[in-house]
Amino acid sequence: MTTQLPSPASPLKIGTRGSPLALAQAYETRSRLMRAFSLPEDAFEIVVIKTTGDNRAMIDADRPLKEIGNKGLFTKEIEDAMIEGRIDIAVHSMKDMPTEQPPGLILDCYLPREDTRDAFVSVTVDSLQDLPEGALVGSSSLRRRAQLLNKFPHLEVVEFRGNVQTRMKKLQDGVAQATFLAMAGLNRLGMSDVARMAIPPEDMLPAVAQGAIGIERRTDDLDSAAMLEAIHDGPTGQRLAAERAFLAALDGSCETPIAALAELDGNTLRLRGEVLRPDGSERIAADRTAQIADGAALAEAMARDLLDEAGPGFFEWREA
Numbered sequence: 001m002t003t004q005l006p007s008p009a010s011p012l013k014i015g016t017r018g019s020p021l022a023l024a025q026a027y028e029t030r031s032r033l034m035r036a037f038s039l040p041e042d043a044f045e046i047v048v049i050k051t052t053g054d055n056r057a058m059i060d061a062d063r064p065l066k067e068i069g070n071k072g073l074f075t076k077e078i079e080d081a082m083i084e085g086r087i088d089i090a091v092h093s094m095k096d097m098p099t100e101q102p103p104g105l106i107l108d109c110y111l112p113r114e115d116t117r118d119a120f121v122s123v124t125v126d127s128l129q130d131l132p133e134g135a136l137v138g139s140s141s142l143r144r145r146a147q148l149l150n151k152f153p154h155l156e157v158v159e160f161r162g163n164v165q166t167r168m169k170k171l172q173d174g175v176a177q178a179t180f181l182a183m184a185g186l187n188r189l190g191m192s193d194v195a196r197m198a199i200p201p202e203d204m205l206p207a208v209a210q211g212a213i214g215i216e217r218r219t220d221d222l223d224s225a226a227m228l229e230a231i232h233d234g235p236t237g238q239r240l241a242a243e244r245a246f247l248a249a250l251d252g253s254c255e256t257p258i259a260a261l262a263e264l265d266g267n268t269l270r271l272r273g274e275v276l277r278p279d280g281s282e283r284i285a286a287d288r289t290a291q292i293a294d295g296a297a298l299a300e301a302m303a304r305d306l307l308d309e310a311g312p313g314f315f316e317w318r319e320a
Ligand SMILES: NCc1[nH]cc(CCC(=O)O)c1CC(=O)O
Pocket: 093, 094, 095, 096, 180, 181, 182, 184, 185, 209, 210, 211, 212, 213
């Protein structure tokens, strides 16, 4: 069977959110496909789709995301458009994706992974260690909040939402003294002017799939499948398979403090994973290796052991 390639007369429709980071990821996907199949830019159409999560009136209120409810907040409208055939493929930050896709859709193509680390960003101090008692750190990530408070209980965390540009403005305005951003996002946006310090995974284990771009398609769309196969990065797939199996086994959403990082060395996969109490008062971590092919099994066993150790109620908020 031959693959039907897109053309200017019949372009491949790439769905994406409209944030600068989402657009950068869509452009990267388009240029990889152009290179792989020697296609012109106008053989592709970038289709921007507004999601519930992009709705400012809904999101910019002071309510934390966990109260609004976040299941598919940034993906539902995009997936609906794909099921209805208004777009052919969709480009996502894998960090924001649930471990299961709706019926009829599949998410098995990953671009080579960017830097997985979090960055410490501040306009007033050089490092976390320099923040004084009671200093405000802006973050809307339950994981980063819990990890920060676990190591630095003398700091305060304030809700900090919006895209990278909005958060940088808040720092400039003194709303907080520091924040965390994914290195991958800063790199993809070319924001080399932002003062940032990459945090090693020993100090802040990243979110599952951080730094990875995934491309979703209709399961029965074999032309798109063949095209995406050409730009898929196998090692990224092996790493995400383990990390996402860990997340799935913990039944976590992005509103649960869970972190994991898989790394490859020859035939070996090393998986580090942790769960924290939301207030940071407790952290349970593991660090194991297995053959790459056994990555998912390793992740499931690790998740089971961490859950056992955590016991019931571990993820409940414990008011001070
Ligand atoms: N949840 C928002 C989000 N989703 C993906 C990224 C960054 C890029 C990536 O991790 O792939 C970000 C912003 C951030 O965490 O700073």
